[in-house]
Amino acid sequence: MLDDGAIILDVRTKAEFASGHVKGSKNIPVQVIQQNISTIKGWNKPIVACCQSGMRSGSATSILKGAGIDCVNGGPWTRVQNALS
DSSP, X not given: OGGGTOEEEEOSOHHHHHTOOOTTOEXXXXXGTGGGHHHXXXXXXXXXXXXXXXXXXXXXXXXXXXXXXXXXXXXXXXXXXXXXX
């Protein structure tokens, strides 16, 4: 998906995101993901969700898929970062 221009969506808190994240990723905490569905749909790209351990990104992936957005759970943000290296 990343090769096809997917957007990396980090669903951790703003503070967690500020302490380290995948370069170029976007941050929308999982707690407010539902309120941001129209914004995410507007990106018109597949989504790779990530967080600290994979739990919150799993929840976000379920919400996004339920809204018709092409999304996969990338798991921990560090694993996504390593995949890009």
